[in-house]
Structures are given as structure tokens and as C-alpha cells.
Amino acid sequence: MMKAFETFRGVVMPLDRANVDTDAIIPKQFLKSIQRTGFGPNLFDEWRYLDHGEPGQDCSNRPLNPDFVLNDPRYAKAEILLTRHNFGCGSSREHAPWALDGYGFRVLIAPSFADIFRQNTIKNGLLPIVLDEQTVDALFALAGGETALEIEVDLEAQQLRPSSGEPIAFEIDAFHRHCLLNGLDDIGLTLERADEIAAYEQRRQQQAPWLFAS
Amino acid sequence: MAAQSASPRTLFDKIWDDHIVRTDEHGTALLYIDRQLVHEVTSPQAFEGLRLAGRKPRRPEANLAVPDHNVPTSDRHLGIVDPISRLQVETLEANCREFGIQLFAMGDPRQGIVHVIGPEQGLTQPGMTVVCGDSHTSTHGAFGALAFGVGTSEVEHVLATQCLLQRKPKSMLVSVEGALGRGITAKDIVLAIIGEIGTAGGTGHVIEYAGEAISALSMEGRMTVCNMSIEAGARAGLIGIDEKTVDYLRGRPQSPTGDGFEQAADYWRSLNSDPGAEYDRVVRIDAASIRPQVTWGTSPEMVVPIDSEVPDPDAVADPVKAGSYRHALTYMGLEPLTPIAEIGIDKVFIGSCTNGRIEDLRAAAEVAKGRHIAASIKLAMVVPGSGLVKEQAEAEGLDQVFIDAGFEWRDPGCSMCLAMNADRLEPGERCASTSNRNFEGRQGQGGRTHLVSPAMAAAAAVAGRFVDVREF
Ligand code: SF4
Numbered sequence: 001m002m003k004a005f006e007t008f009r010g011v012v013m014p015l016d017r018a019n020v021d022t023d024a025i026i027p028k029q030f031l032k033s034i035q036r037t038g039f040g041p042n043l044f045d046e047w048r049y050l051d052h053g054e055p056g057q058d059c060s061n062r063p064l065n066p067d068f069v070l071n072d073p074r075y076a077k078a079e080i081l082l083t084r085h086n087f088g089c090g091s092s093r094e095h096a097p098w099a100l101d102g103y104g105f106r107v108l109i110a111p112s113f114a115d116i117f118r119q120n121t122i123k124n125g126l127l128p129i130v131l132d133e134q135t136v137d138a139l140f141a142l143a144g145g146e147t148a149l150e151i152e153v154d155l156e157a158q159q160l161r162p163s164s165g166e167p168i169a170f171e172i173d174a175f176h177r178h179c180l181l182n183g184l185d186d187i188g189l190t191l192e193r194a195d196e197i198a199a200y201e202q203r204r205q206q207q208a209p210w211l212f213a214s
Numbered sequence: 215m216a217a218q219s220a221s222p223r224t225l226f227d228k229i230w231d232d233h234i235v236r237t238d239e240h241g242t243a244l245l246y247i248d249r250q251l252v253h254e255v256t257s258p259q260a261f262e263g264l265r266l267a268g269r270k271p272r273r274p275e276a277n278l279a280v281p282d283h284n285v286p287t288s289d290r291h292l293g294i295v296d297p298i299s300r301l302q303v304e305t306l307e308a309n310c311r312e313f314g315i316q317l318f319a320m321g322d323p324r325q326g327i328v329h330v331i332g333p334e335q336g337l338t339q340p341g342m343t344v345v346c347g348d349s350h351t352s353t354h355g356a357f358g359a360l361a362f363g364v365g366t367s368e369v370e371h372v373l374a375t376q377c378l379l380q381r382k383p384k385s386m387l388v389s390v391e392g393a394l395g396r397g398i399t400a401k402d403i404v405l406a407i408i409g410e411i412g413t414a415g416g417t418g419h420v421i422e423y424a425g426e427a428i429s430a431l432s433m434e435g436r437m438t439v440c441n442m443s444i445e446a447g448a449r450a451g452l453i454g455i456d457e458k459t460v461d462y463l464r465g466r467p468q469s470p471t472g473d474g475f476e477q478a479a480d481y482w483r484s485l486n487s488d489p490g491a492e493y494d495r496v497v498r499i500d501a502a503s504i505r506p507q508v509t510w511g512t513s514p515e516m517v518v519p520i521d522s523e524v525p526d527p528d529a530v531a532d533p534v535k536a537g538s539y540r541h542a543l544t545y546m547g548l549e550p551l552t553p554i555a556e557i558g559i560d561k562v563f564i565g566s567c568t569n570g571r572i573e574d575l576r577a578a579a580e581v582a583k584g585r586h587i588a589a590s591i592k593l594a595m596v597v598p599g600s601g602l603v604k605e606q607a608e609a610e611g612l613d614q615v616f617i618d619a620g621f622e623w624r625d626p627g628c629s630m631c632l633a634m635n636a637d638r639l640e641p642g643e644r645c646a647s648t649s650n651r652n653f654e655g656r657q658g659q660g661g662r663t664h665l666v667s668p669a670m671a672a673a674a675a676v677a678g679r680f681v682d683v684r685e686f
Pocket of ligand 1: 282283327328329348350566567568627628631632649650
């Protein structure tokens with residue numbers, strides 16, 4: 001069961017890179033876990049730490065990379081990730097949104113996201129927001145200032161309200177918005193359609209019996 | 215199979231229409247899924263979800279599971295040494311037992327990379343919807359199946375309901391027209407396409423590949439092309455059905471048999487886009503212009519022909535792009551304008567779901583035959599895509615060709631495509647790889663990956679640097 005998405009105000013962390021892939025979000029060695037949680041400390045592991053991380057390791061004593069934005073004290077409590085186009089490309093690993101969520105991010109803003117990744121974020125109650133390049137550029141300019149930018153995210157009204165500047169409207173698929181606002185369990189919803197699925201299977205079996213042979 | 219509609223439809227439209235259980239008020243379809251492939255990395259949390267909710271798979275027989283990402287490619291009799299990897303593989307075995315799902319375990323000769331064994335077993339058939347918790351599920355689109363990667367929550371959704379909630383993606387036609395030049399392979403085609411449209415070029419789309427150069431490819435070459443659709447950002451890749459598709463499927467263990475096969479084949483032959491069908495986007499590529507491709511950076515779109523140079527970021531107008539070029543060159547340890555043919559390599563990897571099939575091994579062996587890897591090469595490994603590919607290669611004597619040339623001949627699995635097992639690059643090592651991703655750290659932290667075709671990889675192993683296989 002996913003948590004319902006409520007309006008909140010959060011700090012924006014600007015990650016000024018395009019094509020950030022899911023291998024970078026959570027490197028492969030952490031995919032060996034059979035759990036759904038515990039990935040937060042290894043989010044962006046290879047960029048964030050100076051040493052090589054292994055699963056099960058205590059990350060609190062590892063040397064931090066001072067040049068990586070996640071380690072910048074201005075963004076210590078960031079809940080909104082601002083980034084460039086095609087974020088989340090590559091592998092379908094749901095460990096990527098699990099790591100972002102585990103770290104504390106709730107909203108991602110970019111000019112575009114990779115398809116599977118975007119789907120995975122929504123399934124985990126994270127909100128991916130697509131804004132045009134110009135608006136993203138403007139937010140980057142604001143977020144890089146001495147005091148961190150804060151944004152109030154209102155999914156109900158489909159609006160971002162930055163601590164400085166004008167409110168920004170955003171688009172989102174109506175079904176995704178509905179699921180996020182209500183924290184819906186997809187599987188439960190689909191199971192309510194079991195009769196329709198069975199009817200489909202029966203119809204299909206007559207047309208294409210080989211699909212049901214084994 | 216759906217009612218004939220008057221307007222011409224694409225292959226994608228046909229498969230989509232045939233799988234809609236219902237459409238809700240938001241326009242989201244409940245899409246029926248015919249087959250699901252399962253591997254050890256993206257499934258444990260899905261099975262755990264089922265258990266926690268007290269749910270059962272709706273059609274256990276519609277799933278096939280295999281461990282591939284974590285398995286060792288040498289000394290298999292020792293089992294999996296890394297305890298965390300071992301636990302993941304054992305968890306898959308236990309889940310399959312508990313939920314009644316067929317498993318090709320590590321000792322089974324049919325074990326291999328999930329996207330190699332699906333087609334090999336005849337499990338992937340035209341007109342099906344196929345999913346797997348793995349982005350390279352797009353491979354199966356070579357059979358005119360709508361095949362796409364999903365996340366773990368969706369793996370659980372399919373197990374429990376045999377359906378997925380999906381918005382219909384857009385459609386894109388990539389037509390590769392005319393004939394390929396000598397020595398140019400499916401891998402070069404798909405790298406050239408990605409170079410042209412970019413890694414986000416297909417985002418939100420299902421790509422259908424067509425044109426003479428695609429028709430001329432074998433089923434295996436078609437799988438290589440569809441495999442890397444995800445590197446072009448696409449949801450899936452698709453190729454229409456012809457007699458090569460039907461012939462490939464005849465007699466496979468999970469193909470329909472007897473009259474059932476002919477009945478299925480008649481339906482399969484209807485699975486092509488209608489003349490005049492419209493796509494949201496069309497890209498045309500001249501096959502004759504494609505040269506052997508080598509990636510130079512850390513994204514598959516950072517690719518150039520062998521007879522050119524590493525690009526100069528200063529000549530790139532877009533500042534975001536120039537920035538990522540600089541970043542990539544630093545990571546890759548390359549200077550702008552270095553000729554590709556002057557880049558020396560340390561390791562060679564031939565394998566993966568992109569290029570680990572029998573034809574790929576044949577192409578590499580043809581180059582390696584009677585030659586030897588360069589003294590500067592620390593490791594050159596050949597990892598067959600499945601146990602059956604391995605058997606076939608050994609029956610043809612390819613293993614001996616590789617061994618004589620100084621390559622290591624390994625057991626099947628994902629291996630150094632993503633380095634989750636012991637096969638990996640050390641920091642700074644440079645690799646010619648037939649896999650699909652050159653991301654930072656993909657083949658090992660600090661490792662530098664150059665994506666190429668199997669023949670180009672074998673030639674690079676022999677020369678110790680990249681060479682044009684056409685002049686080799
Ligand atoms: S071979 Fe590589 S790309 Fe293919 S499934 Fe395995 S890890 Fe993924």
C-alpha cells in the first residue's frame with residue numbers, strides 16, 4: 001500500500017547533469033538485496049563517497065566526496081531533486097526509486113524522465129514532474145543561490161510555489177495523479193476486475209488456443 | 215483477432231488492441247500479459263509482496279524464471295561464492311518452488327540470460343505481450359511480440375493479475391533502407407540509430423524497425439537491434455513477421471505443435487503493419503552509410519564510426535551537451551580528436567543479451583580464427599548467452615578457436631555486461647564490449663567501456679586497439 005501524496009514544502013537539490021542513469025542512482029552491487037528498503041545510504045553511491053561501497057556496509061564513516069551536490073550542507077534536508085533531461089535512463093531497477101525514496105526525496109523535477117523509471121517512481125509514491133527546459137533552467141538559477149530554494153508542491157492544484165518567483169503549473173496523467181493523491185494499491189484495484197480478466201482469457205483462448213497450451 | 219477496423223493499423227496497434235481487457239475513464243488500459251520472464255535481481259520483493267498480501271500467481275505456467283545476473287561464469291561446481299549473490303539466487307529457487315513457477319536452475323543446460331532463453335525455448339511468440347523485470351525485454355520484439363521491461367511492483371502486478379495498467383505509448387517507425395555494406399552488423403545498425411536519434415529519441419514510443427536492411431537480418435540480428443531499443447529510450451522495439459520468424463519458431467520446445475503450429479503461424483503472418491498505417495514519428499536511415507560503430511563516451515549515443523575521431527566538446531554548441539561530453543571524456547581518459555583506431559584496450563568482453571547468441575560467437579570466431587590476442591590484452595572472455603548456445607558453439611568447435619586465440623571460454627550468464635558477479639573491470643581499465651551499456655561503472659567501478667559488434671571486439675582483441683574489421 002502506497003502512502004498518499006500530500007502538499008508539502010521542501011528544499012530543492014540541483015543535480016546539473018543530463019542522462020543520469022539508474023546505474024548511477026544505485027550501483028549494481030546493492031541490487032543483490034532481497035529487501036525493498038535500506039537503499040537510501042547508497043543513493044548515488046559512486047558519486048557521493050570517495051571509496052567503493054559494498055552492500056551491508058555502515059555508510060556513516062565513509063569518506064564523502066565534497067564536490068558532489070548531495071554532500072553540500074545547503075541541501076542537507078532536500079526532498080525535491082531538480083535535474084536535467086532523460087533522468088533515470090537505463091536499467092529498469094526499481095531499486096532506483098527505492099533509493100531516492102529511502103534518502104528522503106519525494107519529488108523529482110526534470111525536462112524529461114525515462115519511461116520505466118517514471119512508472120516505477122509513481123508506483124512508489126514519488127512524484128515526477130516534467131517542466132520545459134526554460135523553466136528548469138530558471139529553477140537551476142534559483143536553486144544554486146546561497147540559501148537553498150524551497151518549493152511548495154501541490155499535486156491537487158498541479159502547482160509548484162517556489163520561495164522566490166512565480167507559481168508554476170505542471171501537467172500529470174490524470175490516472176497517476178489519482179493514484180498518488182489516494183495512495184492506491186494498483187494490484188487490489190486490478191483484482192476487483194477479476195471477472196473481466198477471466199472473460200478476456202476465455203475469449204482469447206478460443207481465438208488463440210496455443211497461448212494457453214502449457 | 216480483434217474486429218477488422220477500416221483504417222490501416224500498425225503492428226503495434228494490432229497487438230495492443232488484442233490485449234485490452236478494459237479501458238478506464240482516464241484512458242488507461244488494463245493490458246493482458248501473455249508471458250512473464252523472471253530473474254533473481256528484480257523479483258524477490260515482488261514475491262515477498264505476494265506473500266505479505268496472501269496472493270497467488272494467477273497463471274504460474276505463464277512465467278519462466280532463470281538466474282542470470284549473479285551466476286559465476288567459471289568454476290560452477292563450486293557454487294556461488296559470494297554469500298549475498300547466493301542468497302538472491304536461492305531466494306529465486308525457493309520462490310519458484312513455493313509459487314509453482316518453472317525454473318531453469320544454474321545446473322540446467324537450458325540456463326542462460328533471460329532474453330536469450332525466451333526465444334530459444336520458443337516461449338516468445340508473435341503477437342504476444344511479454345514482460346520481464348528487465349529493461350532489455352525489448353529484445354523479444356524481434357518476433358513481433360510487444361515486449362517491454364517493467365519494475366518490481368509491476369512484476370508483482372503481473373504475477374497476481376496477469377495484467378498491467380498501461381497508457382498506450384506513441385509509435386515510431388525506424389526504416390533502415392537499402393543494403394548494408396560488407397562487414398556491417400546488426401549492432402552497427404542499432405548503434406548508428408542511437409547515434410542519430412539519441413538516448414531519449416524513442417522516449418514514450420514503441421519503435422518498429424523496418425526496411426530492406428532489417429528484413430535481410432537473421433532473427434538473431436533482429437534481436438540485437440530490438441535489444442537496444444531501450445538505449446534509444448523506447449518502451450519497446452518491434453519487427454514484423456516473415457517466414458524467417460515462422461521458421462525460427464518451428465520445433466522449439468515451447469512452440470505450438472502439429473496443426474496448432476500451422477494455425478498459429480497463419481495468425482502470426484497477419485502481424486505486420488498495414489500499408490498506409492500511420493506513425494507518430496518516422497526516421498529513415500540509409501543502410502549504405504552505416505560504418506562499424508564504436509562508442510567513445512558514457513552514454514550509448516556517444517558513438518562514432520571506427521574511421522573517425524573522439525569529438526571535441528569545444529565544437530559543441532549546446533552547453534549542457536558540451537558539459538556532458540567533457541565529463542565523459544574525463545571519465546573515459548580520452549583527449550578530444552583522438553582517432554578511434556589509436557585507442558588501446560585492456561580487456562575484451564564478448565557476450566550479453568545483445569550479442570551472446572550463436573551467430574555472434576560465429577562472427578567473433580571468424581575473426582579470431584588462426585590469430586592470437588595481443589600481448590597487451592589482460593583478459594579476453596567469451597560468455598555464451600545460454601547453456602544451449604554454449605553446447606552449439608562447442609559442437610561447431612568455436613570454443614577451441616577462441617581458446618587457441620587466447621580467449622577464455624566461460625559458462626553462460628550476464629557476466630561483465632554489468633559485473634554483478636566476479637567478472638569486472640578494475641578502475642581505469644578499458645574494455646571493448648559487445649554489451650549494451652557504457653555507463654560509468656557499468657562493468658566495474660572506474661571501468662571504461664566501448665560498445666562494439668562481436669567482430670569488432672574480436673578484431674580489437676587481436677590488435678590490442680580498435681581496428682576497422684573491414685580491413686582486417
Ligand atoms: S546481459 Fe546485461 S543487459 Fe542483458 S539482461 Fe544481463 S545484465 Fe541485463
